[in-house]
Amino acid sequence: MALASTPTARGRPRALRWAPYMLISPTVLLIAVFLVYPIGSVLYYSLRNHNLTKPWANGFAGLDNFREMLFHDPLFWSSLGFTVKWVVVETGLQLVLGLALALIVNESFIGRGLARSMVFSPWAVSGVLTTGIWILLYNPTTGIVRYLGAPEAAVLGNPDTVFGALVVTELWRGVPFFAILLLAGLQGIPGELYEAAAVDGAGRTRRFRHVTLPHLRDAIVLATLLRSVWEFNNVDLIYTLTGGGPAQITTTLPLYVAQRAIDSKDFGYGSALTTAGFVILLFCSLLYLRLSRFGADHKG
Amino acid sequence: MATQVIARTPAHARIGAAPGSRKKDPGRVLRLYVPLALYLAFTLIPFYWMIVFALRPAGSTTPIPWPITFEHFDTVWNDIGYAVFFKNSVIVGVLALFSTTVIALMGGYALARFRFRGRTAFMVALLCTQFIPGAMMLIPLFTIFKGLGLINSLWSLVVADTVFNLPLSIILMSGFVAAVPFQVEEAAMVDGCTRMRAFFAVVLPQLRPGLIAVGSFAFIHTWNNFLFALMFISRQDNFTIPVGLSYTIGEYSADFGALAAGGVVAAIPVVCVFAVIQRYLVHGISAGAVKG
Numbered sequence: 001m002a003l004a005s006t007p008t009a010r011g012r013p014r015a016l017r018w019a020p021y022m023l024i025s026p027t028v029l030l031i032a033v034f035l036v037y038p039i040g041s042v043l044y045y046s047l048r049n050h051n052l053t054k055p056w057a058n059g060f061a062g063l064d065n066f067r068e069m070l071f072h073d074p075l076f077w078s079s080l081g082f083t084v085k086w087v088v089v090e091t092g093l094q095l096v097l098g099l100a101l102a103l104i105v106n107e108s109f110i111g112r113g114l115a116r117s118m119v120f121s122p123w124a125v126s127g128v129l130t131t132g133i134w135i136l137l138y139n140p141t142t143g144i145v146r147y148l149g150a151p152e153a154a155v156l157g158n159p160d161t162v163f164g165a166l167v168v169t170e171l172w173r174g175v176p177f178f179a180i181l182l183l184a185g186l187q188g189i190p191g192e193l194y195e196a197a198a199v200d201g202a203g204r205t206r207r208f209r210h211v212t213l214p215h216l217r218d219a220i221v222l223a224t225l226l227r228s229v230w231e232f233n234n235v236d237l238i239y240t241l242t243g244g245g246p247a248q249i250t251t252t253l254p255l256y257v258a259q260r261a262i263d264s265k266d267f268g269y270g271s272a273l274t275t276a277g278f279v280i281l282l283f284c285s286l287l288y289l290r291l292s293r294f295g296a297d298h299k300g
Numbered sequence: 301m302a303t304q305v306i307a308r309t310p311a312h313a314r315i316g317a318a319p320g321s322r323k324k325d326p327g328r329v330l331r332l333y334v335p336l337a338l339y340l341a342f343t344l345i346p347f348y349w350m351i352v353f354a355l356r357p358a359g360s361t362t363p364i365p366w367p368i369t370f371e372h373f374d375t376v377w378n379d380i381g382y383a384v385f386f387k388n389s390v391i392v393g394v395l396a397l398f399s400t401t402v403i404a405l406m407g408g409y410a411l412a413r414f415r416f417r418g419r420t421a422f423m424v425a426l427l428c429t430q431f432i433p434g435a436m437m438l439i440p441l442f443t444i445f446k447g448l449g450l451i452n453s454l455w456s457l458v459v460a461d462t463v464f465n466l467p468l469s470i471i472l473m474s475g476f477v478a479a480v481p482f483q484v485e486e487a488a489m490v491d492g493c494t495r496m497r498a499f500f501a502v503v504l505p506q507l508r509p510g511l512i513a514v515g516s517f518a519f520i521h522t523w524n525n526f527l528f529a530l531m532f533i534s535r536q537d538n539f540t541i542p543v544g545l546s547y548t549i550g551e552y553s554a555d556f557g558a559l560a561a562g563g564v565v566a567a568i569p570v571v572c573v574f575a576v577i578q579r580y581l582v583h584g585i586s587a588g589a590v591k592g
Contacts, residue, residue, distance in 0.1 A: 016495070019410070019414065019495075020410040020414035020416040020419070021416065021418075023406040023407060023409060023410035023414075024406070024407050024410050024411075024422060026403045026406065026407075027403055027406075027407045027466055027470060028422075030403070030459075030462065030463050030466065031425065031429065031463065031466070031467075033444070034441065034444065034459065034460065034463040035429055035432055035437070035463060037440070037444070038437050038440030038441055038444065039432070039440075041440040041443065042436070042437075042439065042440050045439065045440070100335065101339060104332055104335055104336050104339070105336075107332055109332065109333075113579070115336065115340065116578060117574075117575045117578050118340060118343060118344060119336075119339055119340060119343050120574070120578055121343065121347075121571055121574055121575070122343060123574070124520050124524075124570040124571055124573070124574035125524070125567060125570065125571070126523070126524030126525075126526060126542050126566070126570075127524070127526060127542075128524075128526050128542040128545050128546050128549070128566075129524075129542070129545060129563055129566045129567055131546075131549060132350070132545055132548070132549055132559055132560070132562065132563040132566075133346045133347070133349070133350045133563055134346065135549060135559070136349055136350060136353055136556055136559065136560060137346055137349055139556070172342065172343070172346060180581060180582055183582055184582050184583070187582070187583075226430060229430065229431055229433070232433065233433035233434060233435050233436070235435040235527055236526045236527060236542075239527075240526075240546050240549055254433055254435040254436060255435075257435060257436055257438070257439075258435050258438060258527065261438045261439050261442070261531070262438070262530065262531055267439045267443075270439050271439055271440075274436040274439065277433065277436055278433075278436065281431055281433070282431060285431055
């Protein structure tokens with residue numbers, strides 16, 4: 001470990017023993033107040049009726065919110081279903097395209113720095129700005145879809161095309177994230193390994209399968225996990241681009257929560273939805289880490 | 301840990317190590333340049349389209365913005381109020397940049413240089429925060445900021461954005477600190493510096509790429525944050541750029557020139573910052589996050 005040469009707390013002057021705790025105390029404090037406490041309060045509110053627009057009805061509700069959610073709210077189930085579809089499709093496509101892009105810009109060619117800056121740049125753009133840009137492209141009268149022979153109909157208002165339009169838009173912004181993370185991983189692969197493989201007569205495809213992929217494994221697992229969580233929670237883009245429509249078919253679970261919180265100020269029910277989202281996300285993440293055996297030594 | 305050493309060498313020094321590069325090879329065109337050109341088109345055409353709409357007069361449909369007009373910028377900047385949104389976004393972005401960088405530097409230094417009881421738990425807690433969805437924290441955070449009297453105040457955004465930037469920033473920063481050899485610091489201390497002086501005199505200057513990467517990362521995230529600003533701020537003179545832009549999308553949906561000009565205003569700072577720091581980001585991630 002790199003830390004072997006660093007001093008340990010024990011055997012140091014008294015001041016230094018406390019130093020690490022002093023250094024992390026602002027972080028611990030901020031996380032406790034603004035992340036840990038809120039999680040507790042979500043659990044608490046989920047058991048209550050709490051609506052800012054109906055303060056007279058506030059009070060303890062037991063499991064009513066959850067009963068309502070599971071048995072009487074079709075939008076909960078449809079939004080959950082759409083969330084799963086959205087996360088799987090987006091993360092899968094971003095992984096494939098991001099890996100391809102990382103491999104391309106890892107080669108050496110003239111103007112590579114500039115090319116990298118340009119293809120990665122959508123990473124820095126916000127979801128709202130992405131919406132602003134793609135609304136211009138999708139507009140039936142002035143947009144670029146006109147030149148692609150698309151029918152004179154609103155791409156975003158049509159239930160058959162809205163999903164594809166959303167996916168392409170998010171790919172534009174999302175692929176660079178994978179490309180950046182995987183490029184970082186590619187740069188960590190020692191060049192000698194490729195040389196050795198080439199000497200052994202391995203072709204391009206075999207070098208990719210037996211040298212590149214095993215080395216990128218942890219980076220891929222981490223990137224897909226972070227990205228899945230992120231796509232699960234991605235509200236900005238869908239909220240502004242489709243608003244969950246048409247007819248709520250593109251409403252994800254967090255978007256539904258945000259709508260409940262922002263538009264109808266129904267904090268009790270929104271907290272119950274949040275709790276359900278947490279549990280699902282945590283369960284899936286742990287399952288994924290387990291199945292992918294993240295961090296185990298696969299390189300031997 | 302070998303990765304950290306490798307990540308420190310400049311990319312161009314190593315890249316030639318891959319066999320077959322730079323050789324005259326017709327396959328290379330198909331394998332490299334064609335997909336790259338296609339991907340560049342996919343990335344750049346949307347930007348170009350926005351710029352075209354922002355620069356050409358209303359009603360024009362030419363794909364090349366000529367003659368150029370700045371009337372849309374005048375509309376969004378002066379009439380819709382982007383001058384104010386821009387100022388607010390800069391204030392929040394810069395404050396969150398400083399608070400994130402300073403706190404992340406402290407935490408990253410602690411993680412990289414000390415082994416203390418609770419270190420692993422702290423690391424795990426940082427990673428776990430990545431699973432906490434910002435959208436789902438809207439309700440409790442609103443309640444907290446209401447209690448603190450910070451609703452409609454830019455401070456609520458500074459605090460919330462700092463909190464959400466911190467975990468990844470600390471992990472990144474600890475990678476950068478670990479890459480500075482401890483012997484350098486020790487030598488300064490042997491020469492009579494206190495640990496704190498040794499840090500400021502010897503370590504901090506070497507952390508420049510790390511500070512740039514973490515700081516810009518924090519700035520970009522803060523600049524782009526939409527939901528917190530939408531939830532916590534309802535007074536128009538405290539709107540940030542993403543909120544202003546979302547209202548432009550909603551209310552000026554027929555005025556594409558204004559929408560596009562607003563988009564250009566929103567894009568310029570982050571795209572410029574990003575162009576400068578893109579190299580540091582890739583290096584920082586390979587040093588810190590992936591192989592922590």
